[in-house]
Amino acid sequence: MWALYPKMGKTGIHICTFSKGGVWQSVSGGLKQITSGNGVVWGVNNADQIFIRAGKYKLLLNEHNFYASVFIPFLIYMLKCPNADIMLFCVQITKGITKETPAGKDWLRIPGLLKQVSVSPVNNLVWGINNGNNIFTRKGIHSPVVGQPLTGHLSVAGSGWQQITGGLKGVSVGNAGVWGVNRNDDIFHRTFTTAGSNTAGAEWTKVDGGLKHISSGDWITWGVNANDDIFARTGISPDNHVGTAWEKIDGKLSQISVNSHSNEVWGVNSNDDIFRRTQIRNTCGNVGYNLGMLGVGWDQLDGKLKYVSTGKAGVWGVNAAGDVFHRLGTYGGSAGRGVSWVQVQVPSAFKVISSGDDVVWAVTNSDSILVRTGRLATHCLYIFLIFFER
Numbered sequence: 001m002w003a004l005y006p007k008m009g010k011t012g013i014h015i016c017t018f019s020k021g022g023v024w025q026s027v028s029g030g031l032k033q034i035t036s037g038n039g040v041v042w043g044v045n046n047a048d049q050i051f052i053r054a055g056k057y058k059l060l061l062n063e064h065n066f067y068a069s070v071f072i073p074f075l076i077y078m079l080k081c082p083n084a085d086i087m088l089f090c091v092q093i094t095k096g097i098t099k100e101t102p103a104g105k106d107w108l109r110i111p112g113l114l115k116q117v118s119v120s121p122v123n124n125l126v127w128g129i130n131n132g133n134n135i136f137t138r139k140g141i142h143s144p145v146v147g148q149p150l151t152g153h154l155s156v157a158g159s160g161w162q163q164i165t166g167g168l169k170g171v172s173v174g175n176a177g178v179w180g181v182n183r184n185d186d187i188f189h190r191t192f193t194t195a196g197s198n199t200a201g202a203e204w205t206k207v208d209g210g211l212k213h214i215s216s217g218d219w220i221t222w223g224v225n226a227n228d229d230i231f232a233r234t235g236i237s238p239d240n241h242v243g244t245a246w247e248k249i250d251g252k253l254s255q256i257s258v259n260s261h262s263n264e265v266w267g268v269n270s271n272d273d274i275f276r277r278t279q280i281r282n283t284c285g286n287v288g289y290n291l292g293m294l295g296v297g298w299d300q301l302d303g304k305l306k307y308v309s310t311g312k313a314g315v316w317g318v319n320a321a322g323d324v325f326h327r328l329g330t331y332g333g334s335a336g337r338g339v340s341w342v343q344v345q346v347p348s349a350f351k352v353i354s355s356g357d358d359v360v361w362a363v364t365n366s367d368s369i370l371v372r373t374g375r376l377a378t379h380c381l382y383i384f385l386i387f388f389e390r
Helices: 066-080
Strands: 001-006 012-016 024-027 033-036 040-044 050-054 084-094 107-113 114-118 127-129 134-139 159-166 170-174 175-180 186-189 205-209 213-216 221-224 229-234 245-252 255-258 265-268 275-277 298-301 307-312 314-318 324-327 342-343 350-355 360-365 368-373 376-386
Touching: 114 170, 114 350, 114 360, 127 170, 175 213, 213 255, 221 255, 255 307, 265 307, 314 350
Parallel strands: 170 213, 307 350
Antiparallel strands: 001 012, 012 024, 033 040, 040 050, 084 376, 107 368, 114 127, 127 134, 134 159, 170 175, 175 186, 186 205, 213 221, 221 229, 229 245, 255 265, 265 275, 275 298, 307 314, 314 324, 324 342, 350 360, 360 368
């Protein structure tokens, strides 16, 4: 049992053992409000900063474990320590894009301006490019650090932008690392970003070839050149992060997307026709490139899109009018052409979209940045905060 001594000049933190003859053990720190869950303790200090205290276990609070993690333990403690004050405890829970709600519920506005954005379907890391071809990565897309104040930001949205040296017109982040192309269609790979690394990398390594658009997958990278020819970078491995050669793929596409989760490949051509690469062999957790990752042939789908993206959040696209669509039956990033296109309401016309892990990032025609999330709900319960005095 955790409790506060609020009338001692400064707020102290103590632990109560609920057994006959139990004792109090002092814990370092100072808080004005505290709550104990399942293997974790949350608190607020006099500066209204939020802290989490955990040892072996880390709590991931959601609406499924809220009652078990917070309310029920407090009810049990209240019965054993009846000197309790009743308080109202509220928690905001965001249900992300899920199998039940694959199109999400709301758009969250992100500060800043970008002309292009990319989110990894593996770990939701985000990179982007602005109109000056400056490169940025999103900070704060991490789990809370035990013992450190929490920012209050949604983990999928991050907490700010970090500018990266260099200049690119397009960037892509995936399990094969961060890749980009500049205004001359030169190709670059960011060192120390492969295999889901959450660092900003160290430097840009120029890679042979020329592409106007690039997409980072799982130990493979796809791209298209100025003639809409399609290429896949083969030979990417833990020992060779830039691969060995560009393999020319049949067909013509103006923009392409590969899913770092499953290596599914989707693309659109200059006529806005939509295609999906068939017979892609997933890496299935194996490290390194294999020949089956190239697939065989293209399957044309119904509809027209200017830009398409595939990730664990499914396949999403933008048409020439800036309308946004989600492909039903593609949530989870598994192989398949899906069922049908469902239009998703947007606050203004979009031009770029990127599918991550239960989240979608997008850029409007005015370079505004938005994130597609689930429903933000507030769950409130009356719980019991116990105060003790020496």
